[in-house]
Amino acid sequence: MTKPERPLPLDPAQPAAFHWHDATTPLTRAGSGDLLALRDAIRAGEEFSVTPDGISPVVGGTAGYLRIRSGGTTGPAKTIRRTHCSWIASFEVNRDHLGLGLTDVYGILGRPVHSLALYAIVEAAHVGADIVDLAGLRPAHQAAGLADRGTTVLYATPTQLRLLARVGRELPTLRHVLCGGGRMGQDLRHEVQRLAPNATVTEFYGAAETSFIAWSDGAGPEGSVGPAYPGVEIRIDPPGADLGTIWVKSPYLFEGYAEGESPDTQWHEGFVTVGEAGHLAEDGSLSIAGRKNRMVTIADQNVFPEDIELFFLSHQGVTHAAVLPRRDQNRGTVLVALIDALPENMTVDDLLRASRQRFVPLVAPRRIFVAEDFPVTTSGKPDLARATHLIEARE
Structure with a gap:
């Protein structure tokens, strides 16, 4: 993989551009060792790494870089x-x-090893805002912390927002809710707007490799993640296609993988793709179909499991969902679903019927499994490999 040839907006050798509001006031929970270590790593100016084991300097690293x-x-x-x-x-x-600025208070729901939480922490520090560390607490305690501390800015994943919505506590001091890391959907947007009536709810699309790509306040076409984020150029390959590979160019792109690799991540003339497919409308609104490596063909129809997962997640009580392909002797490929709970007053058969009404019967999952111990990654997203093994064991 070739590094992109692009100018950087600021000198990467100047990590002092990260401004912490104060050495003591941002840390509101006892034992916030991760935040202290992160602050010290940024101030030291050396390259550092954020892993599940904590924050540590990279031996032989280059100042002004980080690894996540x-x-x-x-x-x-x-x-x-x-x-x-x-x-x-x-x-x-x-x-x-x-x-954003000095009067804001950021609520942090995850540890820095979660890239969204890390981004929120460092952005808060950069703009001089206070930080309320709520990582590791139960959703009810997180909701109480957000309300009691007068939180004004919240970065969260759809899963985190669903859990807060389930608590039902109103959060009137929030003025910005930014949702990333997965599809939000209109049902969840309405729930969040109900809980935070004074907030602008922004769904943004991106990846750890690209950072922001597009964002939306919900005013655009349904299913759209909005126009390009400022400074981002989006291309669809092939050009003009109803569905194609999403390529982006911006000042926010990563430099490369320090460990591991992905055949889906490719560079070309300063643009990068992480292997996702979508459509760019004439008005500039971007719609996401899903990961190309997850697309399956059923009855000559291309199907993205993410669409069906969002359908299950739109039901009250379902927090996690994974839709996966399985080999079938008669049909070649069928889909099965794993969810963490059944919606209230619904059986598995009820949910199967609802999915067949929403999707073509051949496309809808043939079976639904319920697992309270739903497998997730360290960032709280479905672990599809472990979900596949769990389905195999159930079958």
């Missing part, structure tokens, strides 16, 4: 290397577009 782990949803986790500047550039965009 990918989610590992569809395969082994990879170590992503990027410049501080690739994030600082987006901090400045968000500060200007969202009006």
